[in-house]
Amino acid sequence: MAAGMPIEITGLSKRFGQVTAVDDLSFTVEPGRVTGFLGPNGAGKTTTLRVLLDLERATTGTATFGGTRYRDLPRPLETVGASLDANFHPGRSAKQHLAVYATAAGLSKSRVPAVLETVGLSEFAGRRVGGFSLGMRQRLSLAYTLLGDPGVLVLDEPVNGLDPEGIRWIRGFLQSLAHEGRTVLVSSHLLSEVQQSVDDIVIISRGRLVKSGPLSSLELEVAPRTVVDSPDRLRLAGALDQAGLEYTEDGEGFVVDEPDPGRVGHAAFVAGVELSALHRVTSGLEDSFLSLVGGGEQA
Numbered sequence: 667m668a669a670g671m672p673i674e675i676t677g678l679s680k681r682f683g684q685v686t687a688v689d690d691l692s693f694t695v696e697p698g699r700v701t702g703f704l705g706p707n708g709a710g711k712t713t714t715l716r717v718l719l720d721l722e723r724a725t726t727g728t729a730t731f732g733g734t735r736y737r738d739l740p741r742p743l744e745t746v747g748a749s750l751d752a753n754f755h756p757g758r759s760a761k762q763h764l765a766v767y768a769t770a771a772g773l774s775k776s777r778v779p780a781v782l783e784t785v786g787l788s789e790f791a792g793r794r795v796g797g798f799s800l801g802m803r804q805r806l807s808l809a810y811t812l813l814g815d816p817g818v819l820v821l822d823e824p825v826n827g828l829d830p831e832g833i834r835w836i837r838g839f840l841q842s843l844a845h846e847g848r849t850v851l852v853s854s855h856l857l858s859e860v861q862q863s864v865d866d867i868v869i870i871s872r873g874r875l876v877k878s879g880p881l882s883s884l885e886l887e888v889a890p891r892t893v894v895d896s897p898d899r900l901r902l903a904g905a906l907d908q909a910g911l912e913y914t915e916d917g918e919g920f921v922v923d924e925p926d927p928g929r930v931g932h933a934a935f936v937a938g939v940e941l942s943a944l945h946r947v948t949s950g951l952e953d954s955f956l957s958l959v960g961g962g963e964q965a
């Protein structure tokens with residue numbers, strides 16, 4: 667296996683005519699970890715990956731593997747495995763696809779059985795791909811990326827369309843690749859799809875970096891709030907107003923922009939209002955993600 671090396675994106679911009687698909691983007695992806703490359707549809711993920719893999723020219727900036735551009739890598743297919751643009755011929759078997767690709771790419775065909783085994787397709791090796799489910803096609807795409815035994819994997823939406831068993835499988839698969847010291851970059855437009863699989867996140871929106879770091883850092887993005895309720899909501903609202911606390915009303919009661927339930931309870935106590943609920947709420951990862959990217963698609 668080739669050594670894992672960092673992916674370094676520095677001041678990268680890509681314009682298509684009037685459209686700025688990627689806008690002064692910088693981030694680093696470390697070896698030995700699985701990194702989720704996240705953003706809504708149209709955020710610029712695929713364009714970034716295409717520039718990284720030399721399928722598009724950057725307008726400005728650089729995208730490298732340990733300081734070397736893809737086109738300057740001495741043995742690119744044994745350094746980087748990428749799952750962009752996999753096309754399958756329905757009449758060919760999984761084994762034939764991999765053998766044809768290995769020959770065309772100058773890689774040894776001897777790894778074909780091993781990569782089929784790794785992605786769990788050994789028993790379907792001789793079957794025509796035309797009859798494959800989406801999940802099996804995803805596994806075959808992953809098999810391609812492993813043929814050169816690369817230290818870096820760049821996977822575009824590998825979880826898209828997988829069933830829960832496929833998602834469980836890919837989680838273990840990605841983690842085992844990272845534990846071997848490989849650099850694993852996985853794009854997705856849904857945090858929920860990859861949040862069990864990734865160690866780090868890079869979030870982009872409208873071509874710009876919104877956040878990068880450990881997945882756990884996302885939890886701190888949206889400040890905790892307090893939920894409070896009373897049999898007499900009208901008086902509770904008055905008590906909150908009196909204390910100068912901001913709130914919104916929902917099915918559970920009032921959601922107060924105050925992390926300390928003690929302060930909210932005190933406001934109710936001072937006004938003599940009985941409470942039926944009082945607790946702190948932290949938002950989930952998905953809420954943090956949506957609040958960072960603005961919640962919508964940008965295509």
Ligand SMILES: Nc1ncnc2c1ncn2[C@@H]1O[C@H](COP(=O)(O)OP(=O)(O)OP(=O)(O)O)[C@@H](O)[C@H]1O
Pocket residue numbers: 682685686687705706707708709710711712713714855964965
């Ligand atoms: N070849 C192209 N010519 C013109 N505009 C393009 C081209 N490729 C991408 N774009 C535009 O660049 C923006 C970013 O697209 P990109 O495909 O990189 O986003 P994405 O985050 O990968 O989204 P998706 O998950 O939907 O593929 C979009 O507005 C898209 O329409």
